[in-house]
Amino acid sequence: MSIIDFKEVQRFKTWWAWLAVAALNVLFIYAIVQQIFLGTPFGPKPAPDYVLILVELFLLLLFIFLISIKLKTRITDAGIYYRFIPFHFKETFIEWHELKDAYLRMYDSFNEYGGWGIRIGSIRTGKAINTSASSNQGLQLQFNDGKLLLIGTRRPDEIQLILDAVIASGKINRGV
Numbered sequence: 794m795s796i797i798d799f800k801e802v803q804r805f806k807t808w809w810a811w812l813a814v815a816a817l818n819v820l821f822i823y824a825i826v827q828q829i830f831l832g833t834p835f836g837p838k839p840a841p842d843y844v845l846i847l848v849e850l851f852l853l854l855l856f857i858f859l860i861s862i863k864l865k866t867r868i869t870d871a872g873i874y875y876r877f878i879p880f881h882f883k884e885t886f887i888e889w890h891e892l893k894d895a896y897l898r899m900y901d902s903f904n905e906y907g908g909w910g911i912r913i914g915s916i917r918t919g920k921a922i923n924t925s926a927s928s929n930q931g932l933q934l935q936f937n938d939g940k941l942l943l944i945g946t947r948r949p950d951e952i953q954l955i956l957d958a959v960i961a962s963g964k965i966n967r968g969v
Contacts, residue, residue, distance in 0.1 A: 797870050797955055801948055803924040805862040807909070814856050821849040864924050866932075866944055868955055873934070875944055877911055877922050887934065887942075889964035894935040895956055897949045901929065906943075919943065932956075 824835040825845050835845070858879070865884070867874040872888040873895075875881075906912035906921045913920050919941025923931065930949040934942045946952055959965055 797868055797958065799866075799868040799948075799951060799955055801864075801866045801946060803864045803866075803928070803945065803947060805859060805909070806925045810859060814852060814859060818849070818852045818856060821845060821852055825849060862924065864922060864945065866946065868952070873932075873944075875922065880911055889959060891936055892934055892965050893937050893939075894933075894967050895959070895965055896933055897930060897946075897953055897956070898933045898943075899929055900931050900943060902945075921945070 825842075827833050828835040828839060828845060829842050840848075861879050863878050865874075865876045865878065867884075872886060872891075874884045874886050876884040900906075900918075900921070902909055902912070902921070902923055905918045906914040906923075909923050909925055911920070911922050921931065921943040923943070923945030925945075928945050928947045930947075931943040931945045932949075932952055934944070936942070960967065
């Protein structure tokens with residue numbers, strides 16, 4: 794069997810969240826410049842300078858947080874590795890023998906899991922880890938104990954080839 798070496802990095806790409814945080818950052822930077830540097834109060838009831846600075850620091854941290862969100866998935870001969878940064882401090886590893894089944898499927902993030910990120914759905918859908926609405930395909934993993942985990946992907950065709958090879962090699966015993 795050939796050596797499996799699949800890597801995918803997905804980022805949070807929900808444009809409206811980026812736009813909202815960017816617009817608020819621009820507004821508060823403008824307020825800081827106007828009030829602190831130009832000496833003109835911002836608005837009819839201006840907030841104290843330190844409040845403007847604290848709010849801008851919070852918004853800047855929120856922007857950095859959004860930039861840092863990424864889902865790293867790696868698939869090898871040994872199994873599947875994933876890490877959802879910044880929420881997971883280390884990579885999670887799933888060995889092939891821990892799985893009863895693995896397959897690709899279409900999913901609706903909002904209806905099945907309530908959105909994006911690390912999500913817990915119903916008993917029927919299990920847990921999901923995904924980054925955005927631009928992909929509605931996921932690697933569905935069914936563990937030997939019946940638990941479910943869906944990992945979103947933007948490269949389902951490549952994963953399907955890997956799954957075919959892994960199943961053909963007997964590393965996942967479907968239905969056992």
